[in-house]
Amino acid sequence: MEIQDDPIFPEDDTTSTPPEPMQDELAPYISPTLASISAKERPDPSTVCEVCPASVWFTSPAGLKCFCRVMHLVTWSKEEPNDLTHCDGEVMANLERMEKANK
Secondary structure, eight states: OOOOOOSSSOTTOOSOOOOOOOTTOOOOOOOHHHHHSOGGGSOSSOOGGGGOTTEEEEEETTEEEEEETTTTEEEEESSSOOOOOOOHHHHHHHHHHHHHHTO
């Protein structure tokens, strides 16, 4: 029996590019909280949570934090600045946005 290549996760494809945007793709999500603060107050390095519709960014006297509505945890804070670069939650949240926009 011959094992076929996995079309979803090819072993030797380390330079894959994202698919072309769909015609009815929405504008990228921008957090109102992050948009309202200066660039020096935002995460550095950047995190995928910055453009995720499932993220809830908030500020307090303790500083900036991000709560994820998908994973139900704080994904970024000054104390724990996780630099997440990829997340299925971001894809899921954007698919929900597209479905709602197309109704």
